[in-house]
Amino acid sequence: MKPLTLPPRLLMGPGPINCYPRVLQAMSHQLVGQYDPAMTGCMNEVMSLYRDVFDTQNQHTVLVDGTSRAGIEAVLVSCIEPGDKVLVPIFGRFGHLLCEIAERAGADVHSIEVPWGEVFEPEQIEAAIKQVRPKVLAVVQGDTSTTMLQPLEHLGEICRRYDVLFYSDATASIGGNPFHTDDWGLDAVSVGLQKCLGGPSGSAPITLSEHYVDLVRTRHHIEAGIREDSHQAARGSRIRSNYFDIPMILDYWGESRLNHHTEAASMLFCARECAINLLEEGIEASIKRHKTAGDAMLAGIQAMDLMPFGNLSHKMNNVVGVEIPDCVDGEAIRQQLLLDFNIEIGTSFGPLKGRIWRIGTMGYNARQDAVLHTLQSLETVLRRAGHKMALGEGVDAALGVYASAGASYE
Amino acid sequence: MKPLTLPPRLLMGPGPINCYPRVLQAMSHQLVGQYDPAMTGCMNEVMSLYRDVFDTQNQHTVLVDGTSRAGIEAVLVSCIEPGDKVLVPIFGRFGHLLCEIAERAGADVHSIEVPWGEVFEPEQIEAAIKQVRPKVLAVVQGDTSTTMLQPLEHLGEICRRYDVLFYSDATASIGGNPFHTDDWGLDAVSVGLQKCLGGPSGSAPITLSEHYVDLVRTRHHIEAGIREDSHQAARGSRIRSNYFDIPMILDYWGESRLNHHTEAASMLFCARECAINLLEEGIEASIKRHKTAGDAMLAGIQAMDLMPFGNLSHKMNNVVGVEIPDCVDGEAIRQQLLLDFNIEIGTSFGPLKGRIWRIGTMGYNARQDAVLHTLQSLETVLRRAGHKMALGEGVDAALGVYASAGASYE
Numbered sequence: 001m002k003p004l005t006l007p008p009r010l011l012m013g014p015g016p017i018n019c020y021p022r023v024l025q026a027m028s029h030q031l032v033g034q035y036d037p038a039m040t041g042c043m044n045e046v047m048s049l050y051r052d053v054f055d056t057q058n059q060h061t062v063l064v065d066g067t068s069r070a071g072i073e074a075v076l077v078s079c080i081e082p083g084d085k086v087l088v089p090i091f092g093r094f095g096h097l098l099c100e101i102a103e104r105a106g107a108d109v110h111s112i113e114v115p116w117g118e119v120f121e122p123e124q125i126e127a128a129i130k131q132v133r134p135k136v137l138a139v140v141q142g143d144t145s146t147t148m149l150q151p152l153e154h155l156g157e158i159c160r161r162y163d164v165l166f167y168s169d170a171t172a173s174i175g176g177n178p179f180h181t182d183d184w185g186l187d188a189v190s191v192g193l194q195k196c197l198g199g200p201s202g203s204a205p206i207t208l209s210e211h212y213v214d215l216v217r218t219r220h221h222i223e224a225g226i227r228e229d230s231h232q233a234a235r236g237s238r239i240r241s242n243y244f245d246i247p248m249i250l251d252y253w254g255e256s257r258l259n260h261h262t263e264a265a266s267m268l269f270c271a272r273e274c275a276i277n278l279l280e281e282g283i284e285a286s287i288k289r290h291k292t293a294g295d296a297m298l299a300g301i302q303a304m305d306l307m308p309f310g311n312l313s314h315k316m317n318n319v320v321g322v323e324i325p326d327c328v329d330g331e332a333i334r335q336q337l338l339l340d341f342n343i344e345i346g347t348s349f350g351p352l353k354g355r356i357w358r359i360g361t362m363g364y365n366a367r368q369d370a371v372l373h374t375l376q377s378l379e380t381v382l383r384r385a386g387h388k389m390a391l392g393e394g395v396d397a398a399l400g401v402y403a404s405a406g407a408s409y410e
Numbered sequence: 411m412k413p414l415t416l417p418p419r420l421l422m423g424p425g426p427i428n429c430y431p432r433v434l435q436a437m438s439h440q441l442v443g444q445y446d447p448a449m450t451g452c453m454n455e456v457m458s459l460y461r462d463v464f465d466t467q468n469q470h471t472v473l474v475d476g477t478s479r480a481g482i483e484a485v486l487v488s489c490i491e492p493g494d495k496v497l498v499p500i501f502g503r504f505g506h507l508l509c510e511i512a513e514r515a516g517a518d519v520h521s522i523e524v525p526w527g528e529v530f531e532p533e534q535i536e537a538a539i540k541q542v543r544p545k546v547l548a549v550v551q552g553d554t555s556t557t558m559l560q561p562l563e564h565l566g567e568i569c570r571r572y573d574v575l576f577y578s579d580a581t582a583s584i585g586g587n588p589f590h591t592d593d594w595g596l597d598a599v600s601v602g603l604q605k606c607l608g609g610p611s612g613s614a615p616i617t618l619s620e621h622y623v624d625l626v627r628t629r630h631h632i633e634a635g636i637r638e639d640s641h642q643a644a645r646g647s648r649i650r651s652n653y654f655d656i657p658m659i660l661d662y663w664g665e666s667r668l669n670h671h672t673e674a675a676s677m678l679f680c681a682r683e684c685a686i687n688l689l690e691e692g693i694e695a696s697i698k699r700h701k702t703a704g705d706a707m708l709a710g711i712q713a714m715d716l717m718p719f720g721n722l723s724h725k726m727n728n729v730v731g732v733e734i735p736d737c738v739d740g741e742a743i744r745q746q747l748l749l750d751f752n753i754e755i756g757t758s759f760g761p762l763k764g765r766i767w768r769i770g771t772m773g774y775n776a777r778q779d780a781v782l783h784t785l786q787s788l789e790t791v792l793r794r795a796g797h798k799m800a801l802g803e804g805v806d807a808a809l810g811v812y813a814s815a816g817a818s819y820e
Binding site: 001004006007008009011013015016017018019021024025026027028029030031032033034036038039042049065066067068069070073077092093094095096097099100101103104105106145192194200201202223224225226227228238239240241242243244259261262263264265266267269270272273276279280338344349350353 | 411414416417418419421423425426427428429431434435436437438439440441442443444446448449452459475476477478479480483487502503504505506507509510511513514515516555602604610611612633634635636637638648649650651652653654669671672673674675676677679680682683686689690748754759760763
């Protein structure tokens with residue numbers, strides 16, 4: 001059996017993307033035991049690092065062991081009791097996912113929709129809250145399926161006014177677009193590592209307000225196999241999942257250190273390195289780097305006579321949708337980029353399937369060279385497929401954006 | 411912020427244990443895209459490798475992205491509809507966990523119990539099946555909380571006779587004790603990497619029979635955000651979890667490659683290497699190595715006038731329980747082993763808390779040197795704590811076991 005040898009792809013899709021080398025290295029650290037002071041110290045350090053990533057003072061900032069949708073499901077299933085109303089503004093595929101997960105947790109889900117490529121005004125969301133009176137507002141910040149970034153900054157105040165828990169899935173946006181948990185009044189946020197944080201999928205950092213935690217703690221049950229006489233008796237309706245039971249996860253991460261799962265230590269080390277990498281660069285600097293790379297990619301695409309998708313004033317910094325020209329076969333273009341140039345760009349879901357490509361510039365790959373190689377290669381493949389455009393314009397436009405941003409990023 | 415520097419512990423508890431260096435290295439491979447042929451090829455290879463690990467022909471052999479209890483929950487929540495009867499024979503902490511997870515999935519859970527340190531006779535389980543008439547029999551193979559290994563070989567035939575789905579959690583035992591999915595008539599098995607497979611926690615290999623898959627596929631629902639007209643309409647009662655929805659997970663791993671989660675690629679690479687490492691050694695050879703290391707540790711413990719816990723004829727190869735002598739403080743001994751000798755041994759749960767230590771010899775650490783260092787260090791710490799024993803007897807007894815096993819293992 002051969003050692004793993006995968007081709008050296010440049011991953012310029014909507015994520016996952018290439019990991020920072022230091023993040024990959026961090027996973028190969030040898031383990032220590034689950035309750036070793038060195039391990040619990042590392043867990044505490046990770047909690048502290050992600051408070052900075054989330055821009056929050058929330059004590060309850062931990063990892064859920066699974067991919068980003070594990071974080072979503074943990075947040076939702078722990079706070080939803082069957083019949084609870086949940087409001088989901090849907091502006092892309094991941095809004096549908098929030099509905100799906102909330103429904104399976106037993107929620108009475110209400111949704112509002114805008115066409116893919118648009119976002120909501122706060123007034124639209126407030127009107128729906130007034131009508132539905134939900135327990136939870138669940139909204140995606142950046143939905144890679146449409147490349148749109150939903151403004152969240154006015155929603156916390158609205159939620160407070162109507163006594164609604166405010167949750168956002170910021171998996172695709174964190175680190176490349178502004179995010180302020182406390183200033184925006186969020187009660188729960190979940191993310192993943194595989195987008196602008198430059199790690200692999202497999203760990204879901206979450207942060208939870210005191211309000212959220214007080215609420216889910218009313219449903220606290222300790223497992224029979226480890227329950228002791230000194231533990232408080234069970235109370236509240238039981239959370240429908242053991243794995244995603246947030247009070248139990250918090251008992252494991254907190255001072256009582258009650259056994260729940262066995263922490264996925266290598267992913268913990270990885271999440272730690274992702275956070276340190278971001279914080280050493282500086283969150284502002286990272287967002288600026290993503291903005292410049294995204295602007296350069298957008299300018300290049302437009303200079304190649306390609307049409308970007310959606311409302312550009314609400315585009316995420318880290319991904320752009322590109323309408324596939326009528327004259328070419330979108331999948332054949334992607335295939336050639338992959339096989340001849342080792343560059344991956346993304347396809348699409350649902351109503352946009354076959355209509356747009358999605359090109360990401362995120363994490364480690366929000367770099368000038370990655371943008372330039374992608375534009376040049378796309379130009380070559382399109383040219384050979386018969387698409388007409390002025391040659392060299394794409395890469396020149398991107399270089400122009402980098403020149404006026406005043407720096408080139410490596 | 412400093413790079414991660416953890417002490418070089420020798421992890422001789424009930425798991426997690428030190429990983430094989432090659433397994434740690436495998437996680438630092440750079441990623442490829444989610445639907446890259448190189449990635450789907452790697453997923454297919456992992457399916458094939460775990461068929462060998464599980465000794466099965468089951469097509470449906472995949473990873474659940476999470477810790478070992480993620481695998482348990484996926485298997486149970488996907489096959490249990492609210493009100494379904496589940497029978498759990500409990501002989502330790504992890505039997506309670508199966509009950510807990512099945513209850514939260516809405517099952518009507520029935521359990522039978524033997525005292526910790528014992529296992530069930532097939533007749534006891536058959537009698538309970540006759541009485542309860544469950545849909546599912548869920549049983550742990552090796553329960554590290556008691557160190558006992560439940561014989562499974564006669565249960566498949568019984569389950570077939572009463573039309574019961576037969577599921578086992580073999581997390582703690584696989585690779586170090588015999589396991590035969592098909593020969594034993596299992597419908598579902600879940601494991602983790604962090605015991606005898608010598609990896610970190612964070613990926614849960616599962617294997618599923620056609621019978622199990624046919625049953626859960628009757629509850630198949632495709633997510634709204636990716637549903638297309640050509641897809642079959644939803645049918646059956648919806649599985650209570652999106653993340654743990656096995657039909658969806660199989661669609662992602664199968665030929666339709668329908669998007670579900672984003673596969674945790676680094677843990678996939680890790681799971682691949684764990685399997686290759688086991689298969690290159692040979693499953694029989696690995697079990698023999700675990701048996702010799704376990705026997706050596708047991709002999710050493712007994713030679714030190716310490717009392718092993720439980721019914722030794724049903725002890726797992728890879729862990730032994732040791733009664734804490736009355737004259738010493740069990741936690742102080744553990745602490746000294748950890749801090750002075752960098753060796754971790756385990757504490758216990760529930761009725762055995764404070765009563766036994768648990769000492770593992772598994773995966774990378776099922777090695778002669780690891781056994782000898784642990785016995786010597788335990789002797790030193792016990793001697794200094796005032797425990798009386800004949801010095802040097804423990805390590806000599808262990809060396810004797812290795813000598814008569816005819817080889818020394820590194």
